[in-house]
Structure formats: structure tokens, C-alpha cells
Amino acid sequence: MKALIARRIVFDSFERIHERTNRALVLNSSFQPVKLVSWQKALILWFQGKVEILEYHHVAARSASSSFKLPSVMRLKRYVNPRRSTRLKFSRENIYLRDSYTCQYCAEQFPAKELTLDHVVPASKFGRKDWTNVVTACRDCNHKKGNRTPLGAGMPLLNEPRIPTWLPVTQPNFQIENMPEEWRPYLGTG
Numbered sequence: 491m492k493a494l495i496a497r498r499i500v501f502d503s504f505e506r507i508h509e510r511t512n513r514a515l516v517l518n519s520s521f522q523p524v525k526l527v528s529w530q531k532a533l534i535l536w537f538q539g540k541v542e543i544l545e546y547h548h549v550a551a552r553s554a555s556s557s558f559k560l561p562s563v564m565r566l567k568r569y570v571n572p573r574r575s576t577r578l579k580f581s582r583e584n585i586y587l588r589d590s591y592t593c594q595y596c597a598e599q600f601p602a603k604e605l606t607l608d609h610v611v612p613a614s615k616f617g618r619k620d621w622t623n624v625v626t627a628c629r630d631c632n633h634k635k636g637n638r639t640p641l642g643a644g645m646p647l648l649n650e651p652r653i654p655t656w657l658p659v660t661q662p663n664f665q666i667e668n669m670p671e672e673w674r675p676y677l678g679t680g
């Protein structure tokens with residue numbers, strides 16, 4: 491029932507919702523960061539009684555009859571084993587997060603819009619599209635590497651690509667310009 495209400499919530503002005511405030515940081519019951527969730531998922535977790543809210547964003551979501559402050563930091567009431575429970579979605583954003591928005595060839599950091607995904611072993615050479623064969627690359631490096639392996643192109647990788655057990659939000663250079671202030675103490679970067 492409450493989840494239904496959550497789905498009916500609409501913002502009075504969706505355009506005003508900034509990237510900083512549309513996600514919530516979820517902590518384990520032990521206060522370790524587990525993952526980021528959308529504001530919709532955050533409200534549903536709260537309606538379901540699975541989390542306690544530790545911090546709020548400074549914007550509210552409104553339905554016809556009520557208004558909710560959006561959660562910014564939430565703590566799970568029951569401990570979850572991150573290795574077993576968090577199956578991270580293979581996606582562009584998660585690859586960028588894993589690699590800290592850093593080109594894995596020239597080691598420079600870029601905003602998302604200037605980044606690309608690179609197949610370490612090119613798809614044309616039967617390289618798989620998965621966590622261990624896809625890395626973050628800037629446009630220049632991706633172009634320069636072309637249809638070659640790192641060895642063939644003489645462009646060694648910064649890090650060996652791995653399947654992350656949870657999003658590496660504790661890395662100090664994680665989207666620092668987009669991180670809400672109130673997350674810092676929980677990520678050990680404050």
C-alpha cells in the first residue's frame with residue numbers, strides 16, 4: 491500500500507531536482523557504505539521499514555496530499571552481506587564509478603560526458619562485454635587505441651578491470667563535485 495503511494499509521488503517541478511539530490515547513500519547496519527539508490531527506491535525502502543533515515547536532502551517530493559523530505563543517507567536495519575546480496579548491474583555509469591571517472595589509459599579524470607567505454611580486447615577479436623573486459627577511456631585514448639589490445643597498441647591499463655563487490659564510493663575522487671556534503675562523514679572523506 492505504502493509502496494503504491496510512493497509510486498504516485500511526483501515532484502512539483504522535476505527540472506529543479508539536481509543530480510546531487512536525486513540519490514541516497516545506503517549504509518549497512520554496520521555503517522559501511524553499500525550502494526547508491528534512486529530517490530524513488532529510497533522512499534520505497536523506507537516505506538517498507540527496511541531502513542532508518544540518517545540524513546535528508548534539502549528538497550521535498552510532493553503528492554496531492556502529502557510531502558516527503560528526500561532521504562540522503564539511510565541505514566539498513568538488518569545487516570546484509572554485500573558480497574552475496576549486491577549484484578551490481580553492469581552499466582555505463584557503474585563502470586565509470588568503478589574506475590573513478592578516470593581514463594584507464596592516460597590516468598586523467600574526466601566528466602562523464604567526455605568519457606567512453608572501451609573493450610580491452612576488442613569486440614571484433616571476441617572480447618566480451620563484461621566487467622573484466624570493459625574499462626573507462628577518454629575519447630582521445632579510445633580513438634588512439636582503436637581496434638587493438640592494450641599490448642598491441644602499447645597502451646598499458648592503469649588497473650586490471652575487476653567485478654566490484656560494491657560501488658567504490660569511498661574512493662576520495664568519487665565524483666567529488668556531485669557528492670552531497672552530508673555523505674562525507676559516512677564515506678570517510680570528511
Ligand SMILES: [Zn+2]
Binds near residue numbers: 597630
Ligand atoms: Zn585517456
